[in-house]
Amino acid sequence: MKHETLCGLDIGTTKTCTVVAVNGSAGLEIVGVGEAPTLGMRKGVVVDLEETIKSIEAATERAERMAGIHFNEVIVGITGDHIRSTNNRAVVAVSGDDREVTPGDVRRVIDASKIINLPSDRQIIHALPRYFTVDGQEGVNDPIGMAGGRLEVDTHIVTGSSSFITNVLKCVQRAGLEALGVVFEPLASSAATLMQEEKQVGVVLLDIGGGTTDVAVYSLGSAIYTATIPVGGNVLTSDISLGLKTTLAEAEEVKKRLGATEKEERFDVRTLDGRATREHSTAELRQIVVPRVLETLRMAKQKIVENVPRDVVLGEIVLTGGGAQLPGIERVAEEVFGLPVRVGLPNTIGGLTDAMTAPQYATAIGLVLFGANGDREDALRAGRRGNSMVAKVQRWLADLWT
Ligand SMILES: Nc1ncnc2c1ncn2[C@@H]1O[C@H](COP(=O)(O)OP(=O)(O)OP(=O)(O)O)[C@@H](O)[C@H]1O
Ligand SMILES: [Mg+2]
Numbered sequence: 001m002k003h004e005t006l007c008g009l010d011i012g013t014t015k016t017c018t019v020v021a022v023n024g025s026a027g028l029e030i031v032g033v034g035e036a037p038t039l040g041m042r043k044g045v046v047v048d049l050e051e052t053i054k055s056i057e058a059a060t061e062r063a064e065r066m067a068g069i070h071f072n073e074v075i076v077g078i079t080g081d082h083i084r085s086t087n088n089r090a091v092v093a094v095s096g097d098d099r100e101v102t103p104g105d106v107r108r109v110i111d112a113s114k115i116i117n118l119p120s121d122r123q124i125i126h127a128l129p130r131y132f133t134v135d136g137q138e139g140v141n142d143p144i145g146m147a148g149g150r151l152e153v154d155t156h157i158v159t160g161s162s163s164f165i166t167n168v169l170k171c172v173q174r175a176g177l178e179a180l181g182v183v184f185e186p187l188a189s190s191a192a193t194l195m196q197e198e199k200q201v202g203v204v205l206l207d208i209g210g211g212t213t214d215v216a217v218y219s220l221g222s223a224i225y226t227a228t229i230p231v232g233g234n235v236l237t238s239d240i241s242l243g244l245k246t247t248l249a250e251a252e253e254v255k256k257r258l259g260a261t262e263k264e265e266r267f268d269v270r271t272l273d274g275r276a277t278r279e280h281s282t283a284e285l286r287q288i289v290v291p292r293v294l295e296t297l298r299m300a301k302q303k304i305v306e307n308v309p310r311d312v313v314l315g316e317i318v319l320t321g322g323g324a325q326l327p328g329i330e331r332v333a334e335e336v337f338g339l340p341v342r343v344g345l346p347n348t349i350g351g352l353t354d355a356m357t358a359p360q361y362a363t364a365i366g367l368v369l370f371g372a373n374g375d376r377e378d379a380l381r382a383g384r385r386g387n388s389m390v391a392k393v394q395r396w397l398a399d400l401w402t
Contacts, residue, residue, distance in 0.1 A: 007063075008367025009056065009074040010178070010185070011168065013041050013211030013232065014127065015323070016055040017364040018063035019356075020071060021349065021372075028364070028372050029351035032067025041119040043211040044080035044185075046167040051180040056175035073364045074177050075371040076364050078125060078168060079185040079212055082161035085226040087130070089114045091152045101134065105151050106339040112157040114228055117331070126158040130222040141221075156223045157185045179369060186214035188224055188366030193320050193344030194218065195360075202314040205338070205344065206300055207362065208323025210234045215300050219312045227303050233323035236289055243288040244269050244280055258282055260289045260328030290332060297336040320344040322360035 006028070008019045020032035036058035042050030064070055090112035094105050106129075114127045132140040133152035143151060149373055165182060172179050187322040189207040190199075199218035207214040216230045217225040233255075241251035254269060276294040308314075315338050319329060324343045333341040345357050346365040356365070 005069060005071050007061070007071050007074040008077070008188070008364045008370045008371065009172065010077045010188075010364035010367060011041060011052060011056060011171070012038055012077075012209055012360075012363070013044060014038060014209070014234065015360070016052075016059040017361060018056075018059040018074070019361070019364040019368050020063050020067040020069065021368045022352070023372060026350060028349050028368065030064075030349060030353075030356065030368070031351060032063040032069070033049045033353075033356055033361075033364075034062025034064070034066065034142050036062065040171075041211070043232075044209075044228065045082070045164050046057060046171060049167070049171055052168075052171040053175045055383045056171055056177070060175065060177065065094055072176065074172065075367045076168060076179045076182050077079055077185040077188055077367055078160060078165055078182045079209075079214055079228050079232045080160070080164055081212075081228055082164050083125070083158060083184060083226070083228050084122075084160075085156060085158045086116065087224065088116055089152060089154050090115070091150060091162075094149050094151050094165050097151050099147055101146050101148060101151055103144055106132075106144060106153075107318055109153045110149050110155060113153055114157065116157060116159075118159060121162050122159050123162045124157060125165070125182055126187070128156045128158075128187075128223055130154040130156055130224065131220070138393050139220075142188050150359040156226070158187075159228055160184075164380075182371050183367055184214075184226060185224060185363045186228075187214035187360040188342070188364075188370055189214065190216045190218065190223070190366065191369040192346035192348055192362045192366035194319060196221065196314060200223070201316070202312060203316045204300075204304060204314055204339075205318045205320065205322040206297070206324075206333075208233055208296070208319060208326075208329075209321045210323075211362075213296055213300060213323070214321070215303060216315070217304060217308055218311075219308075219314070224312065225304065225308050227300075227307070229296065229299050229303070231299065232321075233326065236323075236326070239288050239292055240285070244278075244284075245272055246270055246278075247272060247274070253290070253361070254285065255326065257327070258285055260293060260329070260332055264284075264329060286328075289326075289328075293326070293329060294336060295331045297333055301336055314339065317341045318344040320346075320359040320362040322358075324359040367385055 040048035131141040134148035213229040
C-alpha cells in the first residue's frame with residue numbers, strides 16, 4: 001500500500017485540527033493529533049492567508065510531534081456557502097466484446113456524469129456514485145464483472161468556487177504540505193459518525209461548527225443531498241454576550257455549561273467592565289439561545305424539504321461538530337424535525353483517545369477515513385470490497401489524479 005500514513009486536515013472556523021493515522025495490520029489507527037485556534041477563516045472560507053497558514057503549521061507540528069513522524073501529504077476539508085450539490089445520471093455502452101463491465105467502463109460512466117453545466121469559476125469536488133444500473137437493472141452497488149451492454153450511474157455531484165478552494169490549497173501548500181485531495185466536510189463527518197445501517201435507512205447529519213452548519217442527507221446507503229448553512233455556534237455566543245451584557249469569553253462559558261438546558265438554575269455572569277456580577281436564570285438564557293438554534297435548524301430543514309424528494313424516508317437526525325454539545329440541543333432538534341436525534345461521536349477508528357471522541361473532531365477523523373486505502377491503483381479493487389463510502393472517494397481521488 002502506498003500511503004501507510006494518512007493525514008486529515010480540518011481547517012475549521014474556530015480550530016484547525018490535524019489527525020495522523022497509520023494504516024497497519026490492525027486497521028486504521030490514530031497516532032497523532034494536533035489542534036490550534038483558527039483566526040484566518042470566516043464561515044468556512046479563508047479571509048486571512050497568513051493567519052490560516054500559521055494555524056495549519058501549528059496544528060500539524062503538534063500532530064507530528066505526538067506521532068513522532070514527519071508527513072507532508074494531507075486530505076483537506078472544504079466547506080462554505082459557495083458549495084452546491086446536485087444529482088446526475090449518465091449512461092455509456094459497455095466497451096468490451098464480451099459485454100462484461102470493466103473498471104474502465106465504470107470510470108467512463110462516472111466521468112460522463114461529471115458533464116454538467118458549470119460556470120468557469122466553479123469546479124467539481126465530488127462525483128460520488130450512488131448506484132449503477134446495468135441493462136435496466138437498478139440499484140447495483142458494484143457493476144464490475146457483470147454482464148450487460150448498457151451501464152448507467154446515478155451520482156451525487158458536489159461543486160465549489162474554484163477561487164475559494166484555491167485559497168485553502170494555497171494555505172496548505174505554504175504551510176509546507178501537499179493536498180492529496182479535498183473532501184466536502186459533512187461527508188467526512190459522516191464517515192466518522194454514521195453507521196452503514198443508518199445511511200441505508202435514511203439519515204440527516206448536521207455538523208454544527210463555529211461558523212457553519214453542514215448538512216448531509218443519506219438514503220439507501222449513499223449521500224443524496226449535501227449543503228452548508230453559513231451559521232454556526234459562534235453566533236450563539238455573541239447573542240448571549242449581547243443579551244446578558246457580558247464578555248464573549250463569559251458568554252462562551254455560559255453557553256457550554258448551560259446552553260438551552262431545561263434545568264431551572266440561577267447563575268452569575270460578570271458585567272462587561274468585569275467589575276461586578278449580575279444574576280440571571282436559565283429561563284432567560286433559553287429565551288436567547290432557543291430561538292437562534294430553532295432558526296438555524298429550521299434553515300437546514302427548509303433546505304432538505306426543498307431539495308430531497310418527498311418519497312425519501314428519513315429515520316433519524318445525527319448532530320455532530322462542537323455545537324452538538326450544546327446542553328438541550330437534542331430536544332430542540334427533535335421539535336424541529338419530528339425525528340429521533342442522537343449526537344454523533346467519531347468512533348469508527350482505532351487509537352482514539354477519550355479527548356478525541358468528541359463531536360468537534362468528526363471532520364478531521366473522517367478525512368483520514370476518506371483517505372484510507374487511498375492508492376489510485378487500489379481504487380476500483382477497494383470498490384469491489386463494497387466499502388462504499390471510502391471506495392467512492394477512492395474512485396474520486398483516482399479520477400482527480402488521472
Ligand atoms: N459544550 C459545548 N456547548 C455548546 N457549544 C459548544 C460546546 N463546545 C464547543 N461548542 C461550540 O462549537 C463551535 C465549534 O465547533 P467546531 O470545532 O466543530 O467548529 P469548526 O470546525 O472550527 O468550525 P466550522 O465547522 O464552522 O468551520 C463553537 O461555536 C463552540 O462554541
Ligand atoms: Mg467544522
